[in-house]
Amino acid sequence: MPADAKTRRSLIKGLLSGAGLALTGSRIGDVLAQCVTPAVVTSDKLRPHVPGGVMSGDVTATSGIVWSRADRPSRMIVEYSTSENFATFQRRIGPAVLESSDFTGRVDLTSLPPGADVFYRVRFQDLVDGKAFSEPVTGRLRTASIDANKPITFVFSDDEAGQGWGINERFGGYRIYEAMRRESPDFFIHSGDQIYADSVIEFEVKLPDGTMWHNIVTEGKSHVAQTLDDYRAAFAYNQLDTAKRRFAADVPFLVQWDDHEVRNNWYPGEQIGAAEKRYQTRAVSLLAARAKQAMFEYNPFRINQLDPEQIYRAFQFGPLLDVFMLDERSYRGPNSTNLQTRLDADSAFLGSQQTEWLKASLKQSRATWKVIASDMPISLVVPDANPDVPKGTFEAWANADNGAPLGRELEVKEILGFIKREDIKNVVWVTADVHYAQATYYDPTRAKFSDFKPFWEFVGGPINAGTFGPNDLDTTFGPDLRYVSVPKDNPQNRSPAALQQYYGRAKIDPQSRTMIVSLHDLNGKSLYEVKLDPEA
Template identity: 85%
Template sequence: MPDRIIKPSRRTVLKGLVSGTGLALTGAGLADALAQGVAPAVVTADRLRPQLPGGVMSGDVTATSGIVWSRADRPSRMIVEYSTSERFTTSQRRIGPAALESSGFTARVDLTGLPPGAEVFYRVRFADLVDGKAYSEPVTGRLRTASIDANKPICFVFSGDEAGQGWGINERFGGYRIYEAMRREAPDFFIHQGDQIYADSVIESEVKLPDGTMWTNIVTEGKSHVAQTLDDYRAAFAYNQLDKNKRRFAAEVPFLVQWDDHEVRNNWYPGQVIGEAEKRYQTRSINLLEARAKQAMFEYNPYRINQLDPEQVYRGFQFGPLLDVFMLDERSYRGANSPNRQTRLDADSAFLGSQQTAWLKASLKASRATWKVIASDMPISLVVPDLNPDVPKGTFEAWANADNGAPSGRELELADILRFIKQEDIRNVVWITADVHYAQATHYDPSRAKFTEFKPFWEFVGGPINAGTFGPNDLDMTFGPELRYVSVPKDNPQNRSPAALQQFYGRAKIDPQSRALTVSLHDLNGKSLYEVKLDVEA
């Protein structure tokens, strides 16, 4: 069942919505009305026709394709009309799948045969499956396919961490304001680097701030407890779609999505059994929770499902001669969180796992793009302890193990990848990440490192989108990191609300003439806080 809102938001209306009065048409009549772009003559009351509570999204774009996604509020069939003309003077139509209870009423269509480097406009309707007469209003969106033209600039934004620590949608504050700031950048795409939801975080109606004022959240039944059932996880994704800024952004900018821990439960790893010290969970098996969470994540995102491995999260995207993006999955194949000091690389010390590591190496070696961006859902050298109540102290969550020495534990896998990049002379590799809830720019150089078999490179941290601000974290010196920018002071209070204005995103731009990559870090209003221009390695 769709989640019932206890404190509802304003009615979902995206700017640019094509006016419609509902349809009492079927088959050819609907096709004619859509093709002509006219409002049908027969009116159906709002309550009798499907609604699109999550708006529309696109994602997983290639040079010739893109996924269009939406969600209905009842059993209905998705219909997508698309065109390279904003006026839909010429268009094509796709009859999509049925949105049913089995998919949380979500549906998607993979638009193929699109022109490279083009703006594609689309509008989505749902046809009621029960009476066969009522149709939703059309909701419009647009996407830009990847360009194959080396003379076209590329711009993308990146961030993560959404609705964490109980900081939800506060309409008095303006909602998830960072989405509006990113929308104004007019990026080609957005990399969401994980923690799209906080399945283990409850959203309450009010939270008292340090100055005595109240942070007021929109609240729903589905976010009143930790997620354990499939419908709980669906409700967490649906909650974020109540934010008008996110809906507007999603209708204009394609998403490339990866996951981290909070899509399931804080700091989870495969095979984990939640300990008795954690009182909120009745379902103790992480494997069961993970299966439900992954299904909800795929349902609520414009993923292109891998037909050979339908549960695979990691994947790559090509954006012409200038850019390849590699999206990692640092959850599905890791060993258990531990002190992270293993002396050999095996299943216990794995982070990406052997299959994903082999894919990353082969993909990097095969890439002919000028820039290779590795989207890692966790940072390289920042120390991230596992502070769950049911794990021992001294347990680590990310790559680093805080010993500042030669690689051990998960660092062995990273050292192997960095060594491969150097041995194969793979140039212009940049890492981006989120997870730690503040922004940072870090330069790595073997001259400062305990492990020296790698090329110098940069790592940029974005986030949070709308969550508590933390940090700065301690730094592990194994790979020679040097901080070039940190967005929060050393004595920064932990878990600051979005009202503190410490929410961050990154922006990357590639100039087609110089082929230089300029990366900047921004606050939730779009103000640039740090910028660096990276020239192409000769």
């Protein structure tokens, strides 16, 4: 018998033995419905523990990824049901979680009913004695609906544990997660900066009014991340937050990354200069490889079998909505003055392959609304302010010259022109990065390049980080600011205690097919709302 089969047989025996059942017959694959829960192990020390709770993500109409993490070598087991009381359920025997993945594991639940709430519970079986099981941790995911008569709600935001503002339990932790959870969204777009690998967390930070901000601290967040374990520790830190764990157990995630998963404003091939004293590893591509591995380990990603490192991907939510998740880090050229006159490797932002994928995917979409999740805004000027970078270097699409498209703006020009030529309707952009909220209407009559359909872009964030902005605006594509959440003289890097943390919410009504997008503060208060009618 192959070793894997022996392990699997041993696992089933352990499950049934713990449940007080005899093993009979040859059907010992994935034990399915009506199997009782394994008996409780009395000693808590013998149990595997589940320090990060559970998450789900990358949902489709018939599937969803369930993620969790143990504290020791264990076998991941997922039971799931459309009944909250698990009156009947199915069981999936998942992977062995080992040191090689920091004890994280994923199970792809398939053949699920569309548009349904699927309840799941995760348990880990100790691989040493085979008898000790963790306490079950429960969660819920909602599969994508294929019913045109069901409404869709989603939320979006980004940036947590930034600028040293970590988990302050006296403040309520990452309390914006609880406000978003109350929206009962179908899914959450995390627009990046899930961690701040380049930011340390100290026990106390003095606020401008003289009071103290108190952080939970860990050894892993006492220095910038350079090793694989450092990046893992940064992801594990955010899972210490109660509000985030509760949200993650209730709402599926669609995740992308931005710069702080690796280092501020990074790009492939970058070498960290001598002015930055905190890093011994200078090759940013090496840091990025470690960071990406940790990000995949700590998120419910569905891995692309053809390209296991690919982050950009699309999701279909029936006839009302398609979502296109971009990757604006992996394929970009170096940060520069961003004034190139042609589109090539130096001026790339998405890169040619991803751009062609986006254009083809938008053209093929038959959904009423096409939402592009971009981790950086189109027209807000974001300078690269790293200490070893010349002044006048830019980090995002915009180059601050307010003229005809140049540099990375050439990609925007290509995408927007394609959308108009192909008459692709109802494209909306959601984004983050700048640490305040904004609603922008792009009007070709105001633009230096005008060969595009009007569209909206909405900025959310931060979840729990310093508040900045407002940023300068590049007028190349005719942005018309309809709402900005912070005043022009807003102090920079305000703590979450200033209550300037934000998220966006979108609701699609199935009867009118309108999309209502609103921007909210960390308590859920609506600050701005606009009704978008679909183009026929």
